[in-house]
Amino acid sequence: MTEWMSIVVVVNPGDVDLVSGLVWDLGVSGIEEQPLPDGAVELRIGCERTIAQQALEVLAERWAPTAEPVAADEGLDAWRDHAQVWRIGSIVIVPPWLETPSDVAESDLVLVIDPGHAFGSASHETTRMCLEAVVELVTPGCAVADIGCGSGVLAIAAARRGATTVVATDIAADAIVATLDNALTNNVADL
Template sequence: MKWTQITIETTCEAVDLLSAFLDEEGVLGIEVDDNVPLTDEEMAAMFVDLLPDEMPTDDGTAKVSCYLDDSFDKEEIKTKIKNELERLSEFIPVGACNIIESETEDVDWMNNWKAYFKPFRLYDNIVIKPTWENAPSDVTDDDIVIDIDPGAAFGTGSHETTRLCIGQLKKYMKEGDLVLDCGSGSGILSFVCSNLGAKEVLGIDIDETAVHVSIENRDINHITEDQVRFLCGNVLADKELVQSIEPKYDIVVANILADVIIPLSGVVQQFMKDDAKFICSGIINTKEDEVRQALLDNHFRIVDTVSMKDWISFVAEKDN
């Protein structure tokens, strides 16, 4: 299927307002291309291992692109964009305001990233393999090979925070444990736990797309629903979901972000057995003290802290 790509040449100041406008119009795949340098924290959060050696100079310009299928009246959308630029120009600089139309195939913007996702050894005996790639030559019978197609979901598993979680799961999880994976993404940690001997894993994510993708990945890896189950929901906001989760878990793992782990630490104990462990990762080192204090304030005792580059992982248990 071919899509019409609409690209607006504008300024960095207008990016957020234009993006919000396009979102309200129901267009797909909004992209922003600017020359604003990334901070170290932003680069880490992007899960990017390599960046170009030379970055262009920030000149204040930006391009905002979106994609239209055949259900859109292209001329009508372009007219609306032109009118919105004129309106915004009364308040902020909007730049060149050129509106460029082109055609693109699905593969141009949905699948190109696959060229950069290669098999890799996540941990000593755990290998993550994209479904469209062959297994690496160094894989042995003792390795756990997990096939993943992230689709539009978050997580190829290559980031330090995932490695930190794996190390702590290997250290604290026992054969036959029940595991709750909060923020399960594309399902990697859930599948790792199952392969490491968990009796039952429940993965929860707020993103419906992530849940759909993780279920597909579960089937690809020949894991049954009795072994690993996925639900869509928000344990911080959905009381009915919280009440449906039994307090039976030996391990709760959350590889999310510090700003989610902080409120989660006030909720998660009700899912845990008395001697259970809460393994949390995704914590940038600038947030370490805040997360530690949140755990202590919510009656956890921190039993282990590990780090990798700029990232921190805590293991905590109930302070009974």
């Protein structure tokens, strides 16, 4: 299992691009910039432990970085506290720990979707736009490919709307697990 680290370094605004470039070149996974009240910028850098060691050496030449390990699931489930039901046209996306709304019509397509640690709870505008396209374009018997399927919400919606050939694929193992679990939950396990 990959060990993840969070590196924190405070820099002057003029050094943000330099620091970012240095650590991106090492292969970090992400950088969060947070302006501070004094005008400095705090950079939070996420990376694997082996990359963190290199990044700390490079950064320590000019700045004072700190690092701490990140638990494998730290924060990954915090979003669940803010999850909500989403309605996109006639599709209603319900997280399994929430109640299905009482105003759901029999003609609505209710999907129970748990994204787990994958993308695809319908909270993001692009997912909702794609679901609108599923409502508009998917007809019984058509074929659909969901590339970068995340939770599988688009593939599952297409299958439930009658697509007979549905392929869902992703490079993230968590996404494949979430898609298969959600497909089973929504009775379309033959994706």
